[in-house]
Amino acid sequence: MRRLWIVAVALLVLCSGAALARAHGLESTRPAKIVFVNVGQGDGVVMRIGGKIIVSDAGEHRSDVVDATLRSLDAKQIDVAILSHPHDDHVKNFQALVTTYGWKIKLAVRSQSLWWEGTKTNRKLMETLRDQNVPIRDVRAGDNFDWGGASWEILNPRSGAFLGGATDAANASIVYLLQVNGIEALFTGDIESRVAEQVADELKDRTPAAVDIFLATHHGSKEGSIAQLLDVIRPKWAVLSVGRNAYEHPSVEAIDRLKAAGASIWCTDANGSVTARISAAGTLTWRASLQRAPWWSAKARRKAGRCVGR
Numbered sequence: 001m002r003r004l005w006i007v008a009v010a011l012l013v014l015c016s017g018a019a020l021a022r023a024h025g026l027e028s029t030r031p032a033k034i035v036f037v038n039v040g041q042g043d044g045v046v047m048r049i050g051g052k053i054i055v056s057d058a059g060e061h062r063s064d065v066v067d068a069t070l071r072s073l074d075a076k077q078i079d080v081a082i083l084s085h086p087h088d089d090h091v092k093n094f095q096a097l098v099t100t101y102g103w104k105i106k107l108a109v110r111s112q113s114l115w116w117e118g119t120k121t122n123r124k125l126m127e128t129l130r131d132q133n134v135p136i137r138d139v140r141a142g143d144n145f146d147w148g149g150a151s152w153e154i155l156n157p158r159s160g161a162f163l164g165g166a167t168d169a170a171n172a173s174i175v176y177l178l179q180v181n182g183i184e185a186l187f188t189g190d191i192e193s194r195v196a197e198q199v200a201d202e203l204k205d206r207t208p209a210a211v212d213i214f215l216a217t218h219h220g221s222k223e224g225s226i227a228q229l230l231d232v233i234r235p236k237w238a239v240l241s242v243g244r245n246a247y248e249h250p251s252v253e254a255i256d257r258l259k260a261a262g263a264s265i266w267c268t269d270a271n272g273s274v275t276a277r278i279s280a281a282g283t284l285t286w287r288a289s290l291q292r293a294p295w296w297s298a299k300a301r302r303k304a305g306r307c308v309g310r
């Protein structure tokens with residue numbers, strides 16, 4: 001009888017905990033991993049959150065490393081593919097993931113842009129997704145999702161704002177705030193400063209604390225990671241996803257702004273693939289596949305290694 005009581009009380013505690021998590025729109029309190037894959041110049045992020053696999057951009061180079069990362073996370077499929085915007089350095093590898101490595105994508109979300117049909121590579125990717133019967137959904141500011149029990153709040157693009165061709169493609173980037181086990185991560189794709197100002201405006205009344213993880217805008221470009229945005233989000237950690245390039249990424253200007261905001265910085269060129277591990281209780285720890293120390297430590301005010309010549 002006594003044992004029955006214990007079981008009943010334990011069940012009650014478990015159920016009310018889950019109800020509480022649901023009421024707050026929070027995750028199922030399972031550990032999560034966000035891997036910023038070393039794809040060279042480009043963005044490629046593979047996550048395991050609440051048992052779901054989300055790939056937020058897949059890069060242009062080193063599709064084998066993206067595939068290996070998926071396998072290292074015990075992925076059976078890609079539950080959600082986020083195609084931030086129609087540029088090769090963000091989405092080209094989805095082609096190889098599906099056709100070369102045989103990954104099944106359950107849902108693809110993409111930014112609202114006509115440029116998905118504007119280049120040969122983009123058209124081929126869209127055709128591949130359609131051939132595989134992958135549902136494709138255009139997302140826009142105001143959309144909210146709960147993939148893996150986490151909160152995904154879409155902040156850009158505004159509906160119909162950047163429908164045009166090549167010149168609009170970067171500003172159409174899906175910008176989102178991810179909250180998982182109390183940790184916040186902001187992804188801004190390759191937006192330019194005028195869009196970053198809008199995002200800063202959007203976030204300024206709603207982010208009480210610092211954002212824990214910030215994927216630096218546009219690989220550390222001069223016009224990205226602007227002060228207005230950093231003032232609002234005060235990132236504890238920034239990730240520069242960057243490799244050899246002709247654009248002088250990461251720029252001295254963006255690096256200086258990130259440092260001034262108090263961020264410690266990982267650089268995939270120096271650190272390799274960088275993994276944020278988020279415990280069920282919301283503790284954030286990091287692991288890097290190459291150099292173990294962050295490229296820039298805010299605490300020690302010290303740089304380690306080289307980030308594409310910086």
Ligand SMILES: [Zn+2]
Nearest residue numbers: 042089190218
């Ligand atoms: Zn890019």
